[in-house]
Amino acid sequence: MQYTATISRMKAAGAPPRLSGFAQWADRHFKWLLVAPAVLLILALSIYPLLFSLVVSFINYDFQVPGHAFVGLKNFERVVFDPVARWSLLLTAWLSGVSVAIEFVLGLLVALTMVRGFPGRGVIMSILIVPLFISPVIVGQAWTLLLQRPFGPTNYILTQLLGQEVTIGWMTEAPWLYASLIIADVWQWTPFMFVILLAGLTAIPPNLYEAAELDGVNAWQAFWAITLPHLAPMMLLALTFRLLDAIRMFDTIFIMTGGGPGTRTYTASYYLYTVGFTQFHLSQATAGSWLFLVFTALVVTLLVRRLLKAEPV
Amino acid sequence: MAEVRITGLHKRYGAFHAVRGIDLDIRDGEFTVLVGPSGCGKSTLLRTIAGLEESSEGTIEIGGEVVNDFRPRDRDVAMVFQDYALYPHMSVAKNIGFGLKARKMPKPEVEARVAEAARMLGITPLLGRFPRQLSGGQRQRVAIGRAIVRNPRIFLFDEPLSNLDAQLRDEMRGEIKRLHQDIATTMIYVTHDQIEAMTLADRIVLMRDGLIEQQGAPLDLFERPASTFVAGFLGSPRMSFLPGTLKLDGSAAAIRLADTLLPVAPGRTLNGAADGQAVLLGLRPEHLTRAHAAAPAQGIFRYDATIDLLQPTGSRSYATFRLAGAPVMAELQAHDVSRPGERLPIDINMNRASIFDAKSERAI
Numbered sequence: 110m111q112y113t114a115t116i117s118r119m120k121a122a123g124a125p126p127r128l129s130g131f132a133q134w135a136d137r138h139f140k141w142l143l144v145a146p147a148v149l150l151i152l153a154l155s156i157y158p159l160l161f162s163l164v165v166s167f168i169n170y171d172f173q174v175p176g177h178a179f180v181g182l183k184n185f186e187r188v189v190f191d192p193v194a195r196w197s198l199l200l201t202a203w204l205s206g207v208s209v210a211i212e213f214v215l216g217l218l219v220a221l222t223m224v225r226g227f228p229g230r231g232v233i234m235s236i237l238i239v240p241l242f243i244s245p246v247i248v249g250q251a252w253t254l255l256l257q258r259p260f261g262p263t264n265y266i267l268t269q270l271l272g273q274e275v276t277i278g279w280m281t282e283a284p285w286l287y288a289s290l291i292i293a294d295v296w297q298w299t300p301f302m303f304v305i306l307l308a309g310l311t312a313i314p315p316n317l318y319e320a321a322e323l324d325g326v327n328a329w330q331a332f333w334a335i336t337l338p339h340l341a342p343m344m345l346l347a348l349t350f351r352l353l354d355a356i357r358m359f360d361t362i363f364i365m366t367g368g369g370p371g372t373r374t375y376t377a378s379y380y381l382y383t384v385g386f387t388q389f390h391l392s393q394a395t396a397g398s399w400l401f402l403v404f405t406a407l408v409v410t411l412l413v414r415r416l417l418k419a420e421p422v
Numbered sequence: 423m424a425e426v427r428i429t430g431l432h433k434r435y436g437a438f439h440a441v442r443g444i445d446l447d448i449r450d451g452e453f454t455v456l457v458g459p460s461g462c463g464k465s466t467l468l469r470t471i472a473g474l475e476e477s478s479e480g481t482i483e484i485g486g487e488v489v490n491d492f493r494p495r496d497r498d499v500a501m502v503f504q505d506y507a508l509y510p511h512m513s514v515a516k517n518i519g520f521g522l523k524a525r526k527m528p529k530p531e532v533e534a535r536v537a538e539a540a541r542m543l544g545i546t547p548l549l550g551r552f553p554r555q556l557s558g559g560q561r562q563r564v565a566i567g568r569a570i571v572r573n574p575r576i577f578l579f580d581e582p583l584s585n586l587d588a589q590l591r592d593e594m595r596g597e598i599k600r601l602h603q604d605i606a607t608t609m610i611y612v613t614h615d616q617i618e619a620m621t622l623a624d625r626i627v628l629m630r631d632g633l634i635e636q637q638g639a640p641l642d643l644f645e646r647p648a649s650t651f652v653a654g655f656l657g658s659p660r661m662s663f664l665p666g667t668l669k670l671d672g673s674a675a676a677i678r679l680a681d682t683l684l685p686v687a688p689g690r691t692l693n694g695a696a697d698g699q700a701v702l703l704g705l706r707p708e709h710l711t712r713a714h715a716a717a718p719a720q721g722i723f724r725y726d727a728t729i730d731l732l733q734p735t736g737s738r739s740y741a742t743f744r745l746a747g748a749p750v751m752a753e754l755q756a757h758d759v760s761r762p763g764e765r766l767p768i769d770i771n772m773n774r775a776s777i778f779d780a781k782s783e784r785a786i
Contacts, residue, residue, distance in 0.1 A: 319474050320507040324521030324568070325495040334520065338511035 166396040172389035184396035193372045194397060197380035198404065204287065204376065205355030208294040213348060215295065216302025221336075223303070224310045238300045245297065249364030252293040256280060280366050286374055293361045298354075302347050309343030310336070342416070349412040356405060377401050424485030424498075424575040424608060425450045426471065431480035433466050433632075440466045442632035444480070448610065448625075453602050455611045457619040458629035459655070464612045465580055467629070471610065472578050473497050485575055500569035501578040504585060506561045508553040508568075515540075515549040518567045539571040542604070543597075559590040566598070570605065579611040583618065595621055616656050620644065628652055645774065650783040653704050653776055659740055662750040663702045665780060670697040677703050677777070679746035687721035687773040695777075695786050702783070704776035707740060710752035712759070713767035721773035727752070729764050743768070 128136065135142065166184050168177045188194045223234060240248065256263050256279035267275040279289045313336065321331045359378040366374040368383065375383065381401065385394030426448040433441035441463045448454045456464040469475040471482055473494035481488050489497050508517050515536050522532045540546045543563045553561055562582055569577055579598070583591045599622055602609055613619055619626050620640045627637040628651075636648040647653035653661045666679040675686040675695070684703065686692070695701075718724045727743035734740075734756060741752045741759050752768055759766060779786050 314505070314507065316503050316505065316507040317509065319472075319494070320501070320503060320568075321509075321520075321524075322474070322494045323472060323499065323501050324524055324572070326520065326524040330524055334509060334512070 162395045162398065165392050166399050168392060170392035170395070172391065180392070184392045185400065187390075187393045188397040188400055193375060194380055196372065197375040197377050198401070200375065201356055201358065201377040204290060204294075204358060205352060208291050208298070209348065209351045209355050211291065211295050212299045212302045212351060213344070215299045216347070217306050217344075219299070219303045220306040220310055223307055238304060240297045241300045241304075243297065245360035246364055248293055248297045249361035252289065252296070252361075253280065253365050256289050256292075281370055283373060286366055286370075289365060290358075290361060290374065293365065294355065294358065298351060301351060305343055305347040305350075306340065309340045313339045345412070345416045349409075349416055352412065353405075353409065356408070426576060426608065426610070427481075427483040428467075428471070429481045429483075431467070431470065431482065432478045433463070433470055433475060434478045440632055441470065441477075444632075444634060446627060446634065446637070448608060451606045451608055453609045453611065453622060453624045454627060455613060455619040455623035455625070456627050456629060457613055457616060457655075458635070460614060462629040463632040464614075464629050468501075468578050468580055468610060468612045471576075472499055472501050474501075497576075498574050499576045499578055500572050500574040501580065502562070502565045502569050502582045504581040506553070506565045506585075508561060508564055510553050512552070513549065514545065514551055514553070514556070514564050514567075517553065517564055518549075518571050521568065521572050535571050535573075536567075539567040542570065542601070543567050558586050559594060562586065562594060563597075566601070570601070575608065577607055577609040579609065579613075581613055582611075583613070583615075591618075598622060616658065620656065626656075628655060646785070647704070647776055648785050650702060650704065650778050653778070653785075657706055659707055659751055659753075661704045661706045661776070662748070663704055663778075664745060664748045664750065666701055666703055666746070668692070668695055668697065668699040668701050668777075670695065677701060679703065679748070682725070682746045684723050684770065684772060686777070687775075690773075692777065692786055699786075700780035701786070702778040702780050704778060705750055705770065706774070707751045707753035709771045709774050710750065711769050711771070712752075712754050713769045715769075718769055721771065723770040723772055725768050725770060727766055727768045729759060729762050729766060732759060732762050741766075745770075 167179060167181065169180050170177055219237065223230060223237075243251075255261050258264060258276065258278050258281075261279070263279065264275045264277055267277075277285050279285050317335050317339075318331060321335060326334065356376075357378050358376045359382065362368060362374055362376055362379050368375045368379050372380075377397075381394050381397050384390050384397060426446070428444055428446040428448075431441055431444040431446075432439070444463075444467060456467060458464050466475060470477050471484075473489070473492060477490060481490055483489065484497060484499070509520060512520060518539055519532045519536045522535060523529075527535075536549070537546070540549055543566060545560065545563050545567060548556060548560060548564070553564065556564065562585075565582070582598070583594050586594060595618055598611075602622075611618075611622060619628075623640050625637060626640050626643050628635045628643060630651055636643055636652045643652060644656050647656065647661075650663060654663075664679050666677040666684075669676045669678055669683070670692075674688075675690070675692055677684045677686060713724050725745060727741075727745070729741045729743050730749070731742040732739055733742075737756055739754050739756050739759055741754050742749050743752070744750070754766075777786050778784060
């Protein structure tokens with residue numbers, strides 16, 4: 110600005126401008142030049158592929174069928190009427206709902222236990238959050254080994270505990286294979302819930318509990334009247350984050366069940382991956398992705414709206 | 423209503439000894455203020471009475487009953503916290519009535535009691551609001567309402583006015599005093615503000631390093647402080663301390679401050695004092711006035727002072743001058759003095775002056 114003002118003064122004084130035309134243009138649009146690389150990067154890596162995928166979902170883009178003719182809503186039709194797609198969406202909702210619910214309850218219980226100081230609390234907390242640092246692929250691999258039949262230790266331990274032979278096919282028999290996926294997810298992500306809820310719990314002013322104790326309020330009443338309302342925004346935040354992550358569930362399934370047996374453990378992500386990258390029906394997978402995006406956006410909008418409504422104290 | 427008796431009370435946090443042997447009797451209906459600087463153990467003592475802290479040693483009796491092993495809820499005490507501790511998700515009415523509801527009191531009775539408490543505190547129009555919609559003063563009224571609605575045997579206040587601005591603090595101080603007059607329940611009030619202590623208390627308990635330094639009626643502590651600590655803590659501006667030597671000559675006594683000899687007021691007893699003893703003469707600003715009478719009355723020492731510093735407050739001015747080399751502050755009428763450098767005759771009221779042993783800093 111100051112530079113431009115100097116130039117104007119020089120012009121007014123009749124002095125010849127010292128800057129060339131390009132330099133003047135660059136000076137005027139300097140802010141745009143600064144943000145241009147970032148904007149170009151986003152355009153190239155996000156906006157263009159997004160728009161391209163929208164185009165692809167309406168044309169034929171299939172490695173098994175030549176040509177790229179416009180096919181209208183056919184790709185969407187294929188997904189909607191594919192029973193595997195419907196099952197995968199249902200399974201995604203069911204698996205993520207159950208896993209996140211269990212993680213939430215366990216995380217809350219652990220957070221409520223850990224909020225008070227006791228000897229060894231630091232060490233226990235460090236151990237508890239270790240699963241968060243492990244790649245989901247490794248988690249899947251580890252649980253595969255633990256649950257494997259006949260060599261995994263799980264069936265052996267159950268046999269010893271129950272006193273009769275246990276031969277569960279954890280990764281092959283329903284409903285055990287769903288339980289396996291949920292166990293692996295819960296094992297890895299309960300610490301996430303725990304950490305966020307613990308942060309929320311420690312932020313509650315302790316003198317509220319003291320006032321309640323003097324008021325003759327019991328622990329259960331204090332939980333409903335103080336803990337829960339204070340923790341609600343944090344709970345919603347943790348649930349939103351986890352749900353968004355859980356509905357993308359892919360890695361553990363890829364490692365543990367490979368979507369099988371058959372298509373029994375196809376989640377939405379796994380279904381789209383199979384259609385797109387193993388069967389190479391790219392336009393069908395893209396149309397499915399868009400449908401899944403709409404479904405996810407609905408859930409997100411609902412959760413975020415609630416999250417924004419949760420008033421700070 | 424109940425009396426409180428504390429005997430040999432200690433509170434330790436690991437190696438830190440917060441309360442170091444307190445004996446205290448609080449009469450039924452008395453307004454007792456625990457006052458002292460930060461970290462003196464006054465809040466710890468209050469929280470121990472409430473049961474929010476466990477005592478390490480000693481007993482606490484409320485209404486003749488030892489309550490050491492009672493949970494806070496079973497001690498029948500109510501507490502008002504510095505930061506109000508209101509339940510943020512409940513309306514004012516629910517905040518006030520929550521304790522009664524938790525104790526399974528019938529709803530109509532809860533409503534009646536809440537309405538009565540709100541009426542007493544002038545917060546009836548606020549009953550439907552939430553704490554976040556209230557000002558600091560209104561929140562503290564709600565906190566007090568929550569305490570009085572339960573009709574407890576003892577009220578405990580933990581620096582309840584510290585978060586309020588000066589004007590609101592004055593107003594609330596008056597309201598708490600009026601409340602005590604109306605309900606006449608035993609109240610124990612913690613503050614570090616000596617004005618609150620002086621204005622509210624029937625009895626002040628001044629604490630220092632986990633011990634009681636002095637206790638008694640506010641004016642007793644103000645006029646007859648037991649130590650330089652008490653004398654310096656109570657009163658604003660603070661008492662001036664002038665180092666000198668005690669001269670005893672038969673029944674007459676005087677204090678020598680460098681080249682000035684100030685006679686001690688006749689009839690004043692000097693416990694265990696010895697001739698030549700190093701002392702500190704304690705003079706409050708109001709003990710020094712501008713001389714108007716032709717001759718000073720008995721116990722008044724007149725001194726020609728040159729004013730070094732003047733701090734006008736409107737109706738009064740605080741004038742600092744040097745007496746035998748040490749700075750002393752006098753509280754003068756605004757029209758008594760016009761500018762620094764002015765020479766004035768100052769009357770020092772030795773009848774009200776305090777004398778302390780210079781070594782132990784205890785009053786003699």
